[in-house]
Amino acid sequence: MDIELFLKDLREYWIKNTVPNVSDVNVNFLRDLLKISKAKNMLEIGTANWFSGINFALELKKNWWHLTTIDFSPKSQWEALLNFKSANLDNIITSILWNALDEIPKLQDNFFDFIFIDWMKKRSWEFLNLCLPKAKPWAIIIIDDVIKFKDKMQTLRTYLEKTKIKYNIIPIDVDDWIIMIIKD
Numbered sequence: 001m002d003i004e005l006f007l008k009d010l011r012e013y014w015i016k017n018t019v020p021n022v023s024d025v026n027v028n029f030l031r032d033l034l035k036i037s038k039a040k041n042m043l044e045i046g047t048a049n050w051f052s053g054i055n056f057a058l059e060l061k062k063n064w065w066h067l068t069t070i071d072f073s074p075k076s077q078w079e080a081l082l083n084f085k086s087a088n089l090d091n092i093i094t095s096i097l098w099n100a101l102d103e104i105p106k107l108q109d110n111f112f113d114f115i116f117i118d119w120m121k122k123r124s125w126e127f128l129n130l131c132l133p134k135a136k137p138w139a140i141i142i143i144d145d146v147i148k149f150k151d152k153m154q155t156l157r158t159y160l161e162k163t164k165i166k167y168n169i170i171p172i173d174v175d176d177w178i179i180m181i182i183k184d
Protein backbone atom coordinates (compact mmCIF):
# COMPACT_ATOMS: atom_id res chain seq x y z
CA MET A 1 0.00 0.00 0.00
CA ASP A 2 1.25 3.49 -0.89
CA ILE A 3 0.86 5.27 2.43
CA GLU A 4 1.44 8.76 1.05
CA LEU A 5 -1.38 8.19 -1.47
CA PHE A 6 -3.56 6.90 1.35
CA LEU A 7 -2.90 10.07 3.37
CA LYS A 8 -3.67 12.18 0.31
CA ASP A 9 -7.04 10.37 -0.01
CA LEU A 10 -7.74 10.96 3.67
CA ARG A 11 -6.97 14.64 3.23
CA GLU A 12 -9.41 14.82 0.28
CA TYR A 13 -12.03 13.01 2.37
CA TRP A 14 -11.50 15.66 5.03
CA ILE A 15 -12.08 18.47 2.55
CA LYS A 16 -15.33 16.84 1.34
CA ASN A 17 -16.61 15.89 4.80
CA THR A 18 -15.18 18.76 6.82
CA VAL A 19 -13.22 16.56 9.23
CA PRO A 20 -11.05 19.11 11.05
CA ASN A 21 -7.65 17.46 10.49
CA VAL A 22 -4.40 19.16 11.44
CA SER A 23 -2.88 21.12 8.55
CA ASP A 24 -0.12 19.62 6.35
CA VAL A 25 2.39 22.23 7.49
CA ASN A 26 1.70 21.53 11.16
CA VAL A 27 1.72 17.76 10.84
CA ASN A 28 5.05 17.81 8.98
CA PHE A 29 6.55 19.97 11.70
CA LEU A 30 5.23 17.62 14.39
CA ARG A 31 6.68 14.63 12.56
CA ASP A 32 10.08 16.33 12.54
CA LEU A 33 9.74 17.08 16.25
CA LEU A 34 8.95 13.41 16.87
CA LYS A 35 12.07 12.42 14.93
CA ILE A 36 14.47 14.70 16.76
CA SER A 37 12.92 14.18 20.20
CA LYS A 38 13.04 10.38 19.81
CA ALA A 39 9.73 10.23 21.67
CA LYS A 40 8.78 6.68 22.63
CA ASN A 41 5.29 7.13 24.00
CA MET A 42 2.98 9.65 22.44
CA LEU A 43 -0.49 10.66 23.62
CA GLU A 44 -2.99 12.32 21.26
CA ILE A 45 -6.19 13.95 22.48
CA GLY A 46 -8.60 14.06 19.50
CA THR A 47 -8.24 11.23 16.98
CA ALA A 48 -10.90 12.13 14.36
CA ASN A 49 -10.33 9.96 11.26
CA TRP A 50 -6.66 9.35 12.08
CA PHE A 51 -5.07 11.71 9.62
CA SER A 52 -2.72 13.04 12.31
CA GLY A 53 -2.46 9.64 14.02
CA ILE A 54 -1.25 7.88 10.88
CA ASN A 55 1.33 10.58 10.34
CA PHE A 56 2.60 10.18 13.92
CA ALA A 57 2.51 6.38 13.79
CA LEU A 58 4.67 6.41 10.66
CA GLU A 59 7.43 8.05 12.69
CA LEU A 60 6.88 5.94 15.83
CA LYS A 61 6.81 2.72 13.81
CA LYS A 62 10.45 3.13 12.84
CA ASN A 63 11.39 2.01 16.37
CA TRP A 64 8.18 0.18 17.34
CA TRP A 65 7.28 3.01 19.70
CA HIS A 66 3.69 3.72 20.64
CA LEU A 67 0.76 6.11 20.18
CA THR A 68 -2.22 6.26 22.55
CA THR A 69 -5.08 8.29 21.13
CA ILE A 70 -8.48 9.23 22.59
CA ASP A 71 -11.75 10.28 20.95
CA PHE A 72 -15.34 10.00 22.20
CA SER A 73 -16.99 9.91 18.78
CA PRO A 74 -17.85 6.32 17.71
CA LYS A 75 -17.95 7.47 14.07
CA SER A 76 -14.47 8.96 14.34
CA GLN A 77 -13.20 5.90 16.15
CA TRP A 78 -14.66 3.51 13.59
CA GLU A 79 -13.14 5.45 10.70
CA ALA A 80 -9.89 5.67 12.61
CA LEU A 81 -9.63 1.94 13.21
CA LEU A 82 -10.41 1.14 9.58
CA ASN A 83 -7.83 3.65 8.44
CA PHE A 84 -5.25 2.29 10.81
CA LYS A 85 -5.83 -1.28 9.71
CA SER A 86 -5.60 -0.21 6.05
CA ALA A 87 -2.34 1.54 6.81
CA ASN A 88 -1.08 -1.58 8.63
CA LEU A 89 -0.24 0.45 11.69
CA ASP A 90 -2.74 -0.98 14.18
CA ASN A 91 -0.04 -2.58 16.33
CA ILE A 92 1.58 0.81 16.96
CA ILE A 93 -1.53 2.29 18.56
CA THR A 94 -3.88 2.04 21.49
CA SER A 95 -7.15 3.66 20.62
CA ILE A 96 -9.48 4.70 23.46
CA LEU A 97 -13.15 5.44 22.73
CA TRP A 98 -14.38 7.60 25.59
CA ASN A 99 -14.41 11.09 27.00
CA ALA A 100 -10.81 12.15 27.53
CA LEU A 101 -11.73 14.05 30.68
CA ASP A 102 -12.52 10.65 32.24
CA GLU A 103 -9.75 8.68 30.53
CA ILE A 104 -6.66 10.86 30.94
CA PRO A 105 -6.61 10.45 34.77
CA LYS A 106 -6.50 6.64 34.32
CA LEU A 107 -3.30 6.77 32.23
CA GLN A 108 0.11 6.08 33.76
CA ASP A 109 1.82 9.04 35.44
CA ASN A 110 5.21 10.27 34.20
CA PHE A 111 4.97 8.12 31.05
CA PHE A 112 4.44 10.14 27.86
CA ASP A 113 7.23 12.07 26.19
CA PHE A 114 5.09 13.71 23.48
CA ILE A 115 1.50 14.94 23.90
CA PHE A 116 -0.69 16.49 21.20
CA ILE A 117 -3.91 18.20 22.34
CA ASP A 118 -6.32 18.80 19.45
CA TRP A 119 -9.92 19.16 20.59
CA MET A 120 -12.58 21.18 22.48
CA LYS A 121 -10.59 24.38 22.30
CA LYS A 122 -12.46 26.11 25.13
CA ARG A 123 -11.44 23.32 27.49
CA SER A 124 -7.83 22.96 26.33
CA TRP A 125 -6.63 24.20 29.70
CA GLU A 126 -8.45 21.34 31.47
CA PHE A 127 -6.89 18.75 29.17
CA LEU A 128 -3.48 20.30 29.68
CA ASN A 129 -4.00 20.27 33.46
CA LEU A 130 -4.89 16.56 33.33
CA CYS A 131 -2.05 15.69 30.93
CA LEU A 132 0.76 17.38 32.84
CA PRO A 133 1.18 14.61 35.48
CA LYS A 134 1.19 12.04 32.66
CA ALA A 135 4.13 13.72 30.92
CA LYS A 136 7.75 12.92 31.69
CA PRO A 137 10.14 15.77 32.49
CA TRP A 138 11.26 17.35 29.20
CA ALA A 139 8.18 16.00 27.41
CA ILE A 140 6.97 18.07 24.48
CA ILE A 141 3.34 19.18 24.73
CA ILE A 142 1.70 20.73 21.67
CA ILE A 143 -1.69 22.44 21.52
CA ASP A 144 -3.12 23.07 18.04
CA ASP A 145 -5.23 25.89 16.55
CA VAL A 146 -3.98 28.82 18.60
CA ILE A 147 -4.96 31.42 16.02
CA LYS A 148 -7.92 29.81 14.26
CA PHE A 149 -9.74 29.49 17.59
CA LYS A 150 -8.10 32.42 19.34
CA ASP A 151 -11.21 33.45 21.29
CA LYS A 152 -11.90 29.92 22.52
CA MET A 153 -8.26 29.64 23.61
CA GLN A 154 -8.43 32.58 26.00
CA THR A 155 -9.08 30.29 29.01
CA LEU A 156 -5.90 28.38 28.15
CA ARG A 157 -3.84 31.59 28.02
CA THR A 158 -5.27 32.62 31.40
CA TYR A 159 -4.39 29.19 32.84
CA LEU A 160 -0.83 29.41 31.50
CA GLU A 161 -0.31 32.88 32.95
CA LYS A 162 -1.78 31.86 36.32
CA THR A 163 0.29 28.67 36.64
CA LYS A 164 3.41 30.42 35.26
CA ILE A 165 3.96 27.53 32.86
CA LYS A 166 6.50 28.60 30.23
CA TYR A 167 5.33 28.24 26.65
CA ASN A 168 6.16 29.24 23.10
CA ILE A 169 3.70 30.23 20.42
CA ILE A 170 5.04 29.01 17.10
CA PRO A 171 3.62 30.66 13.95
CA ILE A 172 4.09 27.52 11.94
CA ASP A 173 1.16 27.85 9.55
CA VAL A 174 -0.61 30.92 8.15
CA ASP A 175 -3.75 30.56 10.27
CA ASP A 176 -2.93 27.63 12.49
CA TRP A 177 -0.26 28.44 15.06
CA ILE A 178 0.64 26.06 17.87
CA ILE A 179 1.59 26.35 21.52
CA MET A 180 4.61 24.32 22.61
CA ILE A 181 5.37 23.55 26.25
CA ILE A 182 8.43 21.65 27.44
CA LYS A 183 7.59 20.10 30.79
CA ASP A 184 9.95 21.14 33.61
Ligand SMILES: C[S@@+](CC[C@H](N)C(=O)[O-])C[C@H]1O[C@@H](n2cnc3c(N)ncnc32)[C@H](O)[C@@H]1O
Pocket residue numbers: 020021022045046047048049050051052053070071072073076098099100101118119120
Ligand atom coordinates in the same frame (compact mmCIF):
# COMPACT_ATOMS: atom_id res chain seq x y z
C1 LIG B 1 -9.90 18.59 15.68
S1 LIG B 1 -10.50 16.95 15.72
C2 LIG B 1 -9.02 16.01 15.81
C3 LIG B 1 -8.27 15.98 14.49
C4 LIG B 1 -7.12 15.00 14.44
N1 LIG B 1 -6.16 15.23 15.48
C5 LIG B 1 -6.41 15.12 13.08
O1 LIG B 1 -5.66 16.07 12.91
O2 LIG B 1 -6.63 14.25 12.23
C6 LIG B 1 -11.12 16.87 17.36
C7 LIG B 1 -11.69 15.51 17.78
O3 LIG B 1 -11.88 15.57 19.20
C8 LIG B 1 -13.00 14.78 19.55
N2 LIG B 1 -13.48 15.24 20.88
C9 LIG B 1 -13.97 16.48 21.19
N3 LIG B 1 -14.27 16.54 22.51
C10 LIG B 1 -13.96 15.33 23.05
C11 LIG B 1 -14.03 14.77 24.38
N4 LIG B 1 -14.47 15.46 25.45
N5 LIG B 1 -13.61 13.49 24.56
C12 LIG B 1 -13.12 12.76 23.51
N6 LIG B 1 -13.04 13.23 22.23
C13 LIG B 1 -13.45 14.51 21.99
C14 LIG B 1 -14.00 14.97 18.40
O4 LIG B 1 -14.86 13.83 18.31
C15 LIG B 1 -13.05 15.14 17.17
O5 LIG B 1 -12.94 13.92 16.45
